[in-house]
Amino acid sequence: MTAATPNPSAAPLTYDQAGVNYDLIDPLKVAAQRAAAETGTHLASHGFSEVLASRGESAYVVDVGPMYLASIVECLGTKTLVADEMALLTGKSYYDGIAQDTIAMAVNDLITVGATPLVVQAYWAAGGSDWFGDKVRANALVAGWKKACQVSNVAWGGGETPALAGIVADGRVDLAASCTGIISPKTRLSVGDKLGAGDAIVFLAASGIHANGLSLARKLAERLPQGYLTDIGNGQTYGEALLAPTTLYSPVTEALAREGIFPHYCANVTGHGWRKLLRHPKQLTYRITAVPPKTAILAFMQKECGLDDHEAYGTLNMGAGFALYVAADQAPRVVEIAQAQGIDAMVAGRVEDGPKQVVIEPLGVTYGAEELQLR
Amino acid sequence: MTAATPNPSAAPLTYDQAGVNYDLIDPLKVAAQRAAAETGTHLASHGFSEVLASRGESAYVVDVGPMYLASIVECLGTKTLVADEMALLTGKSYYDGIAQDTIAMAVNDLITVGATPLVVQAYWAAGGSDWFGDKVRANALVAGWKKACQVSNVAWGGGETPALAGIVADGRVDLAASCTGIISPKTRLSVGDKLGAGDAIVFLAASGIHANGLSLARKLAERLPQGYLTDIGNGQTYGEALLAPTTLYSPVTEALAREGIFPHYCANVTGHGWRKLLRHPKQLTYRITAVPPKTAILAFMQKECGLDDHEAYGTLNMGAGFALYVAADQAPRVVEIAQAQGIDAMVAGRVEDGPKQVVIEPLGVTYGAEELQLR
Structure with missing residues (x-):
């Protein structure tokens, strides 16, 4: 294999051409953000309040008195498609790294508000029970998840491993992580x-x-x-x-x-x-x-x-x-x-x-x- | 339409025949639970500890001093497939109810340990940007999510709305919710x-x-x-x-x-x-x-x-x-x-x-x- 030579005749390949049409997603996103913003007041009935400045930030923050609570859910995206392709080409599983990627999506967002990440929950939704039957891949995912928890010093609380035939594509997995942490002392809040x-x-x-x-x-x-x-x-x-x-x-x-x-x-x-x-x-x-x-x-x-x-x-x-x-x-x-x-x-x-x-x-x-x- | 008459000649239809093969999922689940259990000690470096008895319960609980923290992520499952089919048959969107279902999966689990649910995060992973373009459905999902947050008195913190073409099936959505709450006073802990x-x-x-x-x-x-x-x-x-x-x-x-x-x-x-x-x-x-x-x-x-x-x-x-x-x-x-x-x-x-x-x-x-x- 040699380094690919640039192909000056080819048109540039930009992100806009690569698939995701934000014009379709954004109206729902805006509607969701507006609706979400109106729910912050529910916390008052529990004696708490949201940190308003955290709306629009990478993690949502609630004042629970002696400390702030921060939480988030994050999707890995489509990196698994590269791992799946590479597994076919090389016979190796890359799901240990994929696990770290997924946790990083959540942890790296949570810390932006000054939070100490404490708990990660795993969301591994597969296209069918078969997906979990590949032991090498399953073990890599588990080992990588555990190691990433170690590096980021969080407890792996649990999670979901549903088989969603008809929703997740056959042979694929939709990976996400939720992360909860606290901001303590409260002066660590960074919004x-x-x-x-x-x-x-x-x-x-x-x-x-x-x-x-x-x-x-x-x-x-x-x-x-x-x-x-x-x-x-x-x-x-x-x-x-x-x-x-x-x-x-x-x-x-x-x-x-x-x-x-x-x-x-x-x-x-x-x-x-x-x-x-x-x-x-x-x-x-x-x-x-x-x-x-x-x-x-x-x-x-x-x-x-x-x-x-x-x-x-x-x-x-x-x-x-x-x-x-x-x-x-x-x-x-x-x-x-x-x-x-x-x-x-x-x-x-x-x-x-x-x-x-x-x-x-x-x-x-x-x-x-x-x-x-x-x- | 009339009530269907039972078909005594048909064989009984049991859950085992209906699709999910736990024999394939369970080894991974067990491996994940074991690995997760070993990560609880990471909390010590932050001065905290897990509530060991919450391992295996519906939500994971951490002792953060003046209160307990509970967290969870839950998948809706395949109920959207029924909603999608019914939308074709009736022209109505049922995603307001689907939103409530998704939140209920998380909230009803979180409260089992004695927690007050405070924050819900939305995880709406679609098979492509197009999914979000159906305004009636999108509005129903947003409105239902907001209403369920109101009923359960939680703040909707935010969430993810990825378009995952190639992972989530075309025209489908993978719905999940994470929920974070506290147990306060600590005597409310119920494990x-x-x-x-x-x-x-x-x-x-x-x-x-x-x-x-x-x-x-x-x-x-x-x-x-x-x-x-x-x-x-x-x-x-x-x-x-x-x-x-x-x-x-x-x-x-x-x-x-x-x-x-x-x-x-x-x-x-x-x-x-x-x-x-x-x-x-x-x-x-x-x-x-x-x-x-x-x-x-x-x-x-x-x-x-x-x-x-x-x-x-x-x-x-x-x-x-x-x-x-x-x-x-x-x-x-x-x-x-x-x-x-x-x-x-x-x-x-x-x-x-x-x-x-x-x-x-x-x-x-x-x-x-x-x-x-x-x-």
Whole structure:
């Protein structure tokens, strides 16, 4: 296998072409968000209240008196389709990594609000009982789930393993995880109140594509002459590189808390790539002055899909899996603490007064507020 | 449409024939439970601990100091397939009821451990973006979800609405809910410590089939001459009767708590029907001396499937949706409190010393411990 050569005659392959039509999903999403917002008042009958600022954030937060409660449910997405294809091609199961990806989707979102993840529940819905009969795959899934719980220091509470013939496609599995945690002491709450000009932006390194952009990645596989077995230039196959499990970032946020460092805000860089840096509603400019190394898989994808930087950094994590917005004087220590947890980190930029935008100076790329509509 | 006449020549239709092969799922389930059990110790690093007795119960409980935290994720199952079929036949959307069913799966399990449900997260994974484009159905789902949150007094925290083409079947949706709650005061914890001889068993009425036994119900539809449009004898069609939304029982458990009545144990009567009464590991006999009225839909199913009482009561809820095990002297008041919440209730039996079994005296049916293997 050799590195694929770019095909300059091919049209660029963008995320919009890769399958998901948000124009159809968004009206329901908006209706659901509005309806959900009206249910927060139910908590009053129990003597509690929601943290209003957590609406629209990655996890929902409730004030239960001595502490805050945070919860979330997250879907893995379509990464299993790559794992299934690679299993056919190589005879290996990649479901240990897939398990970690699924937990990471939930845990990495939960920690953005300052929560300590405590419990993960497994949601493994298969296309039929047969799915569970593949022992190698089943064992890989169980072992990977357990290990990811260990790394993120959560208890695996239980879960669901339904066989849903007629709903989940035959031979497939729909994987998701719910995660519950607490924010204690309550001063750890991070929903952006303290976010402001002067804050430093610290990036934590991504291990690869993580679990976002997989529709695009699968589309690209169809175009590559050797598909998932294409060498991406470093001796790794495209499929294997895609399947690098998502980094779990909770060891970093917990280590920061132990040293009394509470981020002013966090963004889990998933769908929408670096546009996610704009997540908080405040009108602020996020100026990125240094970009992390692209992981090999993302450099390969950008080249092969023919994506310019605006499209690539606005879609994929491009090496930055998680962003911490911290007091500037704490930034160097944040980097050290992350590295002590085995996760590469860098001070990538700063928050400034100005219009709501992300400016990636080294690349000449800017994303305006209109380019991220999440609320 | 007329009531279907029983077909005595047809072989009985049992749950075992209706699709799910637990022999394939169970080894994975056991492996997952073992692995999960080993992760409880991770909580110690946060200064917390699991409530060991909640392992194997319907919800997982963690001691976070001033209160207990309970969490769960639950799948609706295949009831949407009935709703989809009925939408084709009648032009109506039944997804408002389906939403309630999904929330009930989570909320009714969470309350078994004594928890007050606080937050529900929605998991709506569709077979493609198109699924969300049906506005009538989407609006019914949102409205039903909101209403069920109101009835169960929980906040709708948010959720996931992924489009999973290639994983979820085209035109279908995989619905699940996660639920988080607290047990406060901690004396409300109900994992069976106080369960014992002399306790009364109070049944709360079911609205219909709820969301368990749908594989069997769908199989039966294939056998009925008019399928889902068959009159079940009370003027209702089979499909409509199946789609009666699951009763939400948290208003009852919350009302009990307000009066200082804390059940010694609870069983959500879902899969395995009344065998679920055996759920707790203690060696006790559960003697049922009065059975509730079968709902019309379950009477119809029992007759049409040709199920004897042992099979029917061991598979379906048969009118008893939830069981409360309470101090005998509190039982009459428990019934009154449930009825004040609009949910019919009855003192159905008592707990006795003796071998682990359920004895349904009026029917001459007994289930031994070997007939329920959940742990």
